[in-house]
Amino acid sequence: MVTEAAVWAIFLLPLGSFVLIALVIRPFLNRWPLLAAVSTIGALTAATVLAALTLRSVILGHTAVFPTWEWLSLGGATIEMGLLVDPLTAVMLVVVTSISLLIQIYSVGYMQGDPGFARYFAYMSLFTASMLGLALSSNIVQLYAFWELVGVSSYLLIGFWHERPLAAAAAKKAFIITRIGDVGFLIAILYLFLKADDFAAAGLNAFHIPDIWQAAQPLAAGGAILAGGALTWMALGIFAGAAGKSGQFPLHAWLPDAMEGPTPVSALIHAATMVAAGVFLVARFYPVFQQSDNAMAVVALVGAFTAVMAATMGLVMNDIKRVMAYSTVSQLGYMMAALGMGAFAPAIFHLVTHAIFKALLFLGAGSVNHASGTFDMRYMGGLRRYMPATYLLVVIAALSLIGIIPLAGFWSKDEILLGAWDGNSHLAVWMNRATFISLLAGVALTAFYTVRMVMLTFYGQFRGGIEQESADAGAGGAGEEAAAVHGPAAHGPEEGEGESHQGHSAGGHSGGVHLAESPLVMVAPMAVLGVGAVVAGYVINPQWIDFLGVPVHWITGFVADGLLAATGGEGHAELPEFNWAIAGISTAAAVGGAVLGLAVYGTRLGRPEQDGRAREPLRLLGPVYTLLSQKYYVDALYEGLIVRRGFYRIFAGLMNWLDRRIVDGAVDLAGWFFRNLGSAVGRLQTGQTQAYATAVALGALLIILGFLLAS
Amino acid sequence: MNAHDLYVVSPYLAMAGAAALVIILDLFLPVSGRGGRGRGLLPYAAFLLLAGPFVLSLIQFYDLGDAANLVRGGDAGSDGAEASILLGSLSVDRFALFFNFLVTGAAALVVLASTEYVRLMPRFQGEYFGLLLFSATGMMLLAAATELITIYVALELTTLPLAALGAFLLNGRSSEAGIKFLIIGAISSALMLYGMALVFGFTGSTQLSDISSAVARAGGGGAFGNYALLVGLVLLVAGFGFKISAAPFQMWVPDVYEGAPTPVVAFLSVASKAAGFAVLLRVMFTGFFDVSLDWAVLMAALAAASMTIGNVVAIAQSNIRRLFGYSTIAHAGYLLVGVAAGVGTAQSGPETPVFASIGPDSVLFYLGAYTAANLTAFFAIAAIGQRVGGDRISDYAGLVTRSPGLAIILALALIALIGVPPTGIFIAKLYVFTAAVDSGLAWLAIVGVVNSAVSAYYYVRIIRVMFLGQPPAIYQDGGARSARSAAPWAAMGLAAAALVFMGVAPGFVMGAAGAAVRALGV
Numbered sequence A: 001m002v003t004e005a006a007v008w009a010i011f012l013l014p015l016g017s018f019v020l021i022a023l024v025i026r027p028f029l030n031r032w033p034l035l036a037a038v039s040t041i042g043a044l045t046a047a048t049v050l051a052a053l054t055l056r057s058v059i060l061g062h063t064a065v066f067p068t069w070e071w072l073s074l075g076g077a078t079i080e081m082g083l084l085v086d087p088l089t090a091v092m093l094v095v096v097t098s099i100s101l102l103i104q105i106y107s108v109g110y111m112q113g114d115p116g117f118a119r120y121f122a123y124m125s126l127f128t129a130s131m132l133g134l135a136l137s138s139n140i141v142q143l144y145a146f147w148e149l150v151g152v153s154s155y156l157l158i159g160f161w162h163e164r165p166l167a168a169a170a171a172k173k174a175f176i177i178t179r180i181g182d183v184g185f186l187i188a189i190l191y192l193f194l195k196a197d198d199f200a201a202a203g204l205n206a207f208h209i210p211d212i213w214q215a216a217q218p219l220a221a222g223g224a225i226l227a228g229g230a231l232t233w234m235a236l237g238i239f240a241g242a243a244g245k246s247g248q249f250p251l252h253a254w255l256p257d258a259m260e261g262p263t264p265v266s267a268l269i270h271a272a273t274m275v276a277a278g279v280f281l282v283a284r285f286y287p288v289f290q291q292s293d294n295a296m297a298v299v300a301l302v303g304a305f306t307a308v309m310a311a312t313m314g315l316v317m318n319d320i321k322r323v324m325a326y327s328t329v330s331q332l333g334y335m336m337a338a339l340g341m342g343a344f345a346p347a348i349f350h351l352v353t354h355a356i357f358k359a360l361l362f363l364g365a366g367s368v369n370h371a372s373g374t375f376d377m378r379y380m381g382g383l384r385r386y387m388p389a390t391y392l393l394v395v396i397a398a399l400s401l402i403g404i405i406p407l408a409g410f411w412s413k414d415e416i417l418l419g420a421w422d423g424n425s426h427l428a429v430w431m432n433r434a435t436f437i438s439l440l441a442g443v444a445l446t447a448f449y450t451v452r453m454v455m456l457t458f459y460g461q462f463r464g465g466i467e468q469e470s471a472d473a474g475a476g477g478a479g480e481e482a483a484a485v486h487g488p489a490a491h492g493p494e495e496g497e498g499e500s501h502q503g504h505s506a507g508g509h510s511g512g513v514h515l516a517e518s519p520l521v522m523v524a525p526m527a528v529l530g531v532g533a534v535v536a537g538y539v540i541n542p543q544w545i546d547f548l549g550v551p552v553h554w555i556t557g558f559v560a561d562g563l564l565a566a567t568g569g570e571g572h573a574e575l576p577e578f579n580w581a582i583a584g585i586s587t588a589a590a591v592g593g594a595v596l597g598l599a600v601y602g603t604r605l606g607r608p609e610q611d612g613r614a615r616e617p618l619r620l621l622g623p624v625y626t627l628l629s630q631k632y633y634v635d636a637l638y639e640g641l642i643v644r645r646g647f648y649r650i651f652a653g654l655m656n657w658l659d660r661r662i663v664d665g666a667v668d669l670a671g672w673f674f675r676n677l678g679s680a681v682g683r684l685q686t687g688q689t690q691a692y693a694t695a696v697a698l699g700a701l702l703i704i705l706g707f708l709l710a711s
Numbered sequence B: 001m002n003a004h005d006l007y008v009v010s011p012y013l014a015m016a017g018a019a020a021l022v023i024i025l026d027l028f029l030p031v032s033g034r035g036g037r038g039r040g041l042l043p044y045a046a047f048l049l050l051a052g053p054f055v056l057s058l059i060q061f062y063d064l065g066d067a068a069n070l071v072r073g074g075d076a077g078s079d080g081a082e083a084s085i086l087l088g089s090l091s092v093d094r095f096a097l098f099f100n101f102l103v104t105g106a107a108a109l110v111v112l113a114s115t116e117y118v119r120l121m122p123r124f125q126g127e128y129f130g131l132l133l134f135s136a137t138g139m140m141l142l143a144a145a146t147e148l149i150t151i152y153v154a155l156e157l158t159t160l161p162l163a164a165l166g167a168f169l170l171n172g173r174s175s176e177a178g179i180k181f182l183i184i185g186a187i188s189s190a191l192m193l194y195g196m197a198l199v200f201g202f203t204g205s206t207q208l209s210d211i212s213s214a215v216a217r218a219g220g221g222g223a224f225g226n227y228a229l230l231v232g233l234v235l236l237v238a239g240f241g242f243k244i245s246a247a248p249f250q251m252w253v254p255d256v257y258e259g260a261p262t263p264v265v266a267f268l269s270v271a272s273k274a275a276g277f278a279v280l281l282r283v284m285f286t287g288f289f290d291v292s293l294d295w296a297v298l299m300a301a302l303a304a305a306s307m308t309i310g311n312v313v314a315i316a317q318s319n320i321r322r323l324f325g326y327s328t329i330a331h332a333g334y335l336l337v338g339v340a341a342g343v344g345t346a347q348s349g350p351e352t353p354v355f356a357s358i359g360p361d362s363v364l365f366y367l368g369a370y371t372a373a374n375l376t377a378f379f380a381i382a383a384i385g386q387r388v389g390g391d392r393i394s395d396y397a398g399l400v401t402r403s404p405g406l407a408i409i410l411a412l413a414l415i416a417l418i419g420v421p422p423t424g425i426f427i428a429k430l431y432v433f434t435a436a437v438d439s440g441l442a443w444l445a446i447v448g449v450v451n452s453a454v455s456a457y458y459y460v461r462i463i464r465v466m467f468l469g470q471p472p473a474i475y476q477d478g479g480a481r482s483a484r485s486a487a488p489w490a491a492m493g494l495a496a497a498a499l500v501f502m503g504v505a506p507g508f509v510m511g512a513a514g515a516a517v518r519a520l521g522v
Helices: A004-028 A034-061 A087-110 A117-136 A140-158 A165-194 A196-201 A209-216 A228-245 A254-260 A263-272 A276-284 A293-316 A320-340 A344-372 A388-402 A408-422 A429-458 A465-475 A477-491 A493-506 A520-539 A554-566 A580-601 A617-621 A623-629 A631-676 A680-684 A689-710 B003-028 B039-049 B051-064 B074-079 B094-120 B122-144 B148-166 B172-203 B208-218 B227-244 B252-259 B262-287 B289-315 B320-340 B358-388 B404-418 B424-438 B442-468 B487-504 B507-519
Strands: A069-074 A077-081 B343-345 B353-355
Touching: A004 A034, A004 A087, A004 A117, A034 A087, A034 A117, A069 B424, A069 B507, A077 A140, A087 A117, A087 A263, A087 A276, A087 A344, A087 A520, A087 A554, A117 A140, A117 A263, A117 A276, A140 A165, A140 A209, A140 A228, A140 A254, A140 A263, A140 A276, A165 A196, A165 A228, A165 A254, A228 A276, A228 A293, A254 A263, A254 A320, A263 A320, A263 A344, A276 A320, A276 A344, A293 A320, A293 A429, A293 A623, A293 A631, A320 A344, A320 A408, A320 A429, A344 A388, A344 A408, A344 A465, A344 A520, A344 A554, A388 A408, A388 A429, A388 A520, A388 A580, A408 A429, A408 A520, A408 A580, A429 A580, A617 A623, A623 A631, A689 B172, A689 B227, A689 B289, B003 B039, B003 B051, B003 B122, B039 B051, B039 B094, B039 B122, B051 B094, B094 B122, B094 B262, B094 B358, B094 B487, B094 B507, B122 B148, B122 B262, B148 B172, B148 B227, B148 B262, B172 B208, B172 B227, B172 B252, B208 B262, B208 B289, B227 B262, B227 B289, B227 B320, B252 B262, B252 B320, B262 B289, B262 B320, B262 B358, B289 B320, B289 B343, B289 B353, B289 B442, B320 B358, B320 B424, B320 B442, B358 B404, B358 B424, B358 B487, B358 B507, B404 B424, B404 B442, B404 B487, B424 B442, B424 B487
Parallel strands: none
Antiparallel strands: A069 A077, B343 B353
């Protein structure tokens, strides 16, 4: 049984590393920035070991709720802090610590020579600590505090190269859009404040997460405290927060822009962990969601819609990291849809495998950037000859993402599709079918854009990398191209992509083209993830028989039992058996998409043009291509219409008017009143001591008179 | 007087002794020609001497155990010892000890922060620190006093040294500040003495416990039962109102804040205010609780007036010290909300007051958080003033490029004063307003929240000027170069750390405040 101190240490170690770097290493030892990396990696190694021990302990003994300590007691509401270690938390801890550890090691190579090396590791430590604190929180207010802290460290990391305007803008955009979702989360918490007395009457604490689960159960003593429409709205409030963090439609627009941060940051935060926090949040309050059919339906439909919509946008992106970003949004949509369909365990299973192969894909993108200096796939090509290890690993991750048997992604995606097919008895039939069909279509789309990405990056002839890109940008060719592609909206903020490459090339990283494999410190962590991307799916969740000592359906059974215990059930949850028909259909969709991708990009169609740049066959789609490359005009809508027209013109205009007429008026009035009214007050404040004394006496007299008149 | 009496008053004796020792030490330290190197040790000596009252308070804190009060009953003669002469005049309980720690801590930080500042007045350093510690002695006594004459003496001991300190810079504004503080203080004292005389005349005692039973017996109609009590109590409140700088007794505040030496203002704004609230709470809740439904209305009215006047007038200020003068009036208002919230109404009938301990609890917590925040702000203002050579807000333009550390610390204090998490005042405001709602004063909580929003306007303006303003091409030379000693930075850092600590882990101070209020024994 793991002790409370050990569990605290999982969170405190990275936090201590942050404090150490911020207060000691950066001010005093900045000449040896490698110390910052040593501190971070050391702390995370220890944290990973402790997280594994915690997982083992939870496997043996199930949920461990440690005693809480009171943080704040105001009136009837008591807020307690503590640790909640259930199967969900234990799985999350292992994923976060181990992936973070690998990415920190990779960062030593990737960030080498960056002037902000120590600062980078300080932020990364802070982020990891916040993420672990979030996973461990036993109180919704505590969870919210870490939730915001995760947002802040994400902001710092996206804007890490804050001297680049695009990075600063992306950081701001991420912060603001996620904040919109957080308002919903906050309202849900405030609702709990209102219900604090009802909770107390039942002997529960309104902020203690297990108590919230219990309060939502209809069979709890005296009926449910949370029920009906209020419960639905509370669940939707939580989902709004989750949708913001996990980039679900319509709050998805920030995630692709967040790729302006350093690539390992994208791998850790915007692929493997932070964006999964939204999925985690819904899973954390799943007993509440389960009580509301409407909330479940919203989660399922938003997730399914996001899965398809993001995949279509991923088809046409030219920036390799943006393809992956849309892929991440799409995969998070799968997890959300699974949660909405009642497939709780498959969602968490997919969260784990996705964290592994998507982190690997991003690290591969960073490695490719290390060689070619660019992220624009139009300027890559043929890289498999120069960097065979990166090529091999990216292909593995890609096949895992596509869902090719027997790689990790296949098993988890298959479970989700199976869950969607079996459906949710609370949802209308059309919702079940629409979700399943959307997810199936998403599989084919995923296969297509993944193959496109691999072909453009690694096959064909090398198209010049950053040098060619800079030359084109200098000649104005890229600009014309962009204008031709983007059409009339090119003046909007989304003339973006071409510009963003210049942003990157201006940064410290792309010191030109040097076509060679990345150093071992970068390749080794990728290799570890590569092994995971192959085997993790089957090893942690064997399908038919116990495998290497792991019981059948281990991880899905593990988290499903945890959920059952949370809702007051006993024994083991029922798990669906492997379904050959679903597996066949999903494999057919995946292979179909992949073959189509190969047909288009592996043949003449996608070969380089004369000028060395890849031609884009999808452009043949005409207006559809424009619509997709403009991201369905959602960004334009947000930035152009809502932010510029709506916010600046109307809201800001109103505030300006208020400020000038009302606030300034009030200020002037106050000044006029207190300076020039000529009243007793005005004269008293001129500094006459006699007048002050008079005021004191008069004040006392007036009070006495007031009481006499009132009584 | 017996030995136990000496032990009971030992923190006060230690504090007064420290004050006397500093003055004597000043005579013996050499005045070296360059920068007064010998004299430079004086602040550190004063700082170390503060360990005396602190340690003695700590011993008493643990000695107290389950007892309510260290002062023993009148039967002390039975075991041959002399009877206590303290009986009835002092109550050394957790409430008094809470303020012992608060005042000692504030004094220690102010002493540390003064190390640079006292170079402006090389001749009178001993007197400066001596007077500071004498005033602190008065504040500690004020929190323990349970008898009207003792209260009066302690109040004067608090006020008179502060008046002298206010005039310490020997320039026009400083002298004006000192004289104004002295005169208004004297008039307030006179009103308060008159009030005490009326209360004595009506109840026949100067001891709060006897007053309480006399008030309970009196009954009668109208406000406070009768006119003597009405006038007496209002005049008492006028005297306390001067100390806590509540409207309408606040007129002196901006002038004194503008003219007096900055560390003195820092001390005045937190410790003096805390002591004022200590005596207000003790007198009102232990002496006059039976008429509390009447004075709660008065407190609520003063709270609303102080908050509104403080915040509205602060908006128009261009001098940062005057701005903080009005800010402190506003915070006196928030604190008074907590005092008013200490009186709830019983379910059985509206005519019986019920003690709601959450009100005074929140006041004590607020005082702790406010002490940390305002000390942080004033230490930063003192350091900035020495660098930019002015106190106008426009002087602060672009400060972040010149002194980023100071700009960030001042910004932290300002954000705290608005009441933004994760700082102590956020919790404190939440606490005070929750208390108000619980005691049926929802309207007052709304006034408070609106006032907090208004206050953001002028606090944020300073931050905006510091971070976004264009720095002037040439700074006026403020005389002092960057601080040569680390002491002011240490003081600033400690105050800021305390401020954040109370916001992140409020339980410790909240627990102490709760225990202190229970000791009042209402």
